[in-house]
Every structure is written in structure tokens, then in C-alpha cells.
Amino acid sequence: xxxxxxxxxxxxxxxxxxxxxxNKEQDFIVDxxxxxxxxxxxxxxxxxxxxxxxxxxxxxxxxxxPGRFQAAFELLVEYVDQQAKANIxxxxxxxxxxxxxxVVALWVFMMNAMDLIPVDLFPHIWGTVGPALxxxxxxxxxxxxxxxxxxxxxxxxxxMCFYYNIKIKGLGGWGHELVSAPFGTSKNIFIAxxxxxxxxxxxxxxxxxxxVSHGMRLFGNMFAGExxxxxxxxxxxxxxxxxxxxxxxLGHLIAGTAWAIFHIFVITLQAFIFMMLALIYLGQAHDAH
Numbered sequence: 001x002x003x004x005x006x007x008x009x010x011x012x013x014x015x016x017x018x019x020x021x022x023n024k025e026q027d028f029i030v031d032x033x034x035x036x037x038x039x040x041x042x043x044x045x046x047x048x049x050x051x052x053x054x055x056x057x058x059x060x061x062x063x064x065x066p067g068r069f070q071a072a073f074e075l076l077v078e079y080v081d082q083q084a085k086a087n088i089x090x091x092x093x094x095x096x097x098x099x100x101x102x103v104v105a106l107w108v109f110m111m112n113a114m115d116l117i118p119v120d121l122f123p124h125i126w127g128t129v130g131p132a133l134x135x136x137x138x139x140x141x142x143x144x145x146x147x148x149x150x151x152x153x154x155x156x157x158x159x160m161c162f163y164y165n166i167k168i169k170g171l172g173g174w175g176h177e178l179v180s181a182p183f184g185t186s187k188n189i190f191i192a193x194x195x196x197x198x199x200x201x202x203x204x205x206x207x208x209x210x211x212v213s214h215g216m217r218l219f220g221n222m223f224a225g226e227x228x229x230x231x232x233x234x235x236x237x238x239x240x241x242x243x244x245x246x247x248x249x250l251g252h253l254i255a256g257t258a259w260a261i262f263h264i265f266v267i268t269l270q271a272f273i274f275m276m277l278a279l280i281y282l283g284q285a286h287d288a289h
Contacts, residue, residue, distance in 0.1 A: 010234050013230070013234060014227070014230050014231075014234075016123075016138065017119060017123060017140070017226075017230055018140070019138040019140070020036040020037070020038055020039065020138060020139075020140050020146065021036070021037045021038040021126075021130070021135065021136055021138050021139050021140070022034050022035060022036055022037060022136075023035045023037060036140075036146050036148055036149070038138075038139050038140050038141065038143075039140070039143040039146045039148065039149050042111070042114065042141050042142075042143050043107075043111055043143040043149060046107065046110040046111055046114075046143075047107055049110070050103065050106050050107055050110060051103075054073075054103075054106075057069070057070060057073050076102070077102060080098060080101050080102045080105065080275070081094075081098050083101070083275075083276065083279055084097055084098035084101060084279055087279040087280055087282070087283035088279065088282060088283045088286055089283075089286065090168065090286055093164060093168075093282075093286065097160075097279070097282055100160075100278075101275050101278060101279055102275075104153070104274065104275055104278060105271050105272065105274070105275035106271075108144065108153070108218065108270065108271040108274050108275070109267060109268060109271035111142065111143045111144045111149070112142070112144050112222055112266075112267030112270055112271060113267055114141045114142045114143070115142045115145070115222065115225050115226055115229060115263060115267065116260055116263065116264070116267075117141065118233075119226070119229045119230055119233050120233060122139055122141045123137075123138075123139045123140075123141075126138075126139040127139075142222060142226050144218055144219065144222040144270075145219065145222045145223045145225075145226045146219070147215065147216070147219045149219075150214075150215040150216070150218045150219040150222075151211075151212070151215035151216075151219070152215075153214075153215065153218075153274070154211045154212070154214035154215035155211060155215075157211070157214065157277075157278045157281055157282070158207065158210075158211045158281075160282060160285075161207075161281050161282060161284070161285040162285075164282060164285040164286060165177075165285045168285065168286050169288060173288070177203075177288065178199070178200050178203045179195075179196035179197075179199050179200050180195075180196070180199060181199060181203065182199065182202060183195060183198065183199055183202075185199075210281060214274070214277050214278075214281070217270075217273065217274075218270055218273075218274050221266060221270050222267075222270065225263055225266060225267075228259055229256075229259065229263075232255050232256045232259060233256075235255060
């Protein structure tokens, strides 16, 4: 029996799992009218879950000997607060930025952790529900494996940097910094104008580079992790179609378990890195050149 009669080819299987549930087909490489509905819904639900859990912890916090869950949460809060103090000297700003950093770290971790769910589970469920509702059968449940999600988060950090630049330095002070850093300025107008244009260009490049790298780093790691899980799933699928199927199935279990254990470290590290970069960039917005 031909492989096409049994099921999709490996390339078709992977392509299917890399397509988002969107509001429309994408016509261009960059199309801001396309919305990844699955990423929006999953990330919103996870964000609401985090807020609910944190609210429950705060409401049931005990002044006496804390339970294990409360103790772990207190350690996490204290650690994030220490990192905020190390990067942001303004105490008033830390009252907003430190809680934001905690929520972002937990939110990114939860979105990353969706990669640990069996890769075919939710797409298979949606494959029967979606068409019945008149919707496409595609579904991706890892929001951070979408460049739109990670760049959106990075862009939100960029907007916060702009806000604190203006709040701390004033509009005029930040404007002067944009045209005078990193190479300074001059009292000679014929030198000051070219220097100002060059400095401003360098500042624009720096902001763009920081934002793009902030989002791309998280996206690249999560996209690669998702792809590895698909390849491992294919290994288990082909086990039933080969003479050495038993050995392939055993390899599928070992590889899947090993990668899942390693991936727990990866998703935690990526959440930490994203939070730390946000704190560093916001700290830079408070510093004058």
C-alpha cells in the first residue's frame, strides 16, 4: 500500500502543524491584517489563568509559616524584585516594572510550556470541531512559536522604554540624547548637524535591533523546539510502518522523554532571558548618556 493511501507524508504532516488558525489568508510576507486566532486565544487564556492564580495566592497568603506553594511564589517574587533593583534605580518605576516583569516571566513560561503537550492532541481535537463550526482545521497551541506573538511582546517593551525615556528625562532631554549619543555633539553647527543625523540614525538602529533580537530569540528557540517534537512524533508514527517498528517506537519514547525533560530547562531559560532583557532595556531607558 502506498504511503499516500495511509496518511500524510512527513513534509505534509509538518506543514499542517505549522499553519495557524487565522482570520484570513496571508497575501504578503508582512501583513498586519492577518490575526493568528489560536495564538491570541491561547495566550489570553494563559494570561487570565496566571492572573487568577496570583490573585488566589495573594488572597490566601498567610503571615505565619507559608505553605510550599506560597513559599515558592515568595521566593520567585523576591528574586524578580532583586533583579529589578539591580537594573532600575528609580524606586517609583520599580513599583510598576517589577510586577510587570514577574507577570511577563510567568506568562512567557506558560506559553512556552504548551510545547510539552502532545503535539497532535489539540490539533486532532480541533480537526473535528473546527470544520463542524465552519472554521479551518489548522491549530497551533504554542503562542511563542509565532513571530507575531514574540515581536508583539518585544514591541510592548519598546513602547515602555519610550514612555520611561520621556518620563525620566523629559521630551527635550530624550530628544537631545537621541541626537547627541553615542558620539557626542559640537558647538560648531556645521559639525553638530552631521553628527546629530548620524547619532539619531545609530539610535534608531539600536532600538530596532534590540526589539527584533528580543522577539526573534524567543521565537527561534520555541519554533525549533516545536519542530523537534514534530520529528519525534513522526518517529513514533513510522514505527508502525516499518519492520523494526518496535525499536523505532522505543526510540520514540526515549527521544520524546529526553527532549521533554531538556525542554523544561529551555522554556524556563527563555522566559528568564526575556524578562531580564526587558529589565535591562527599561533600565537603560532610565540612564542618561
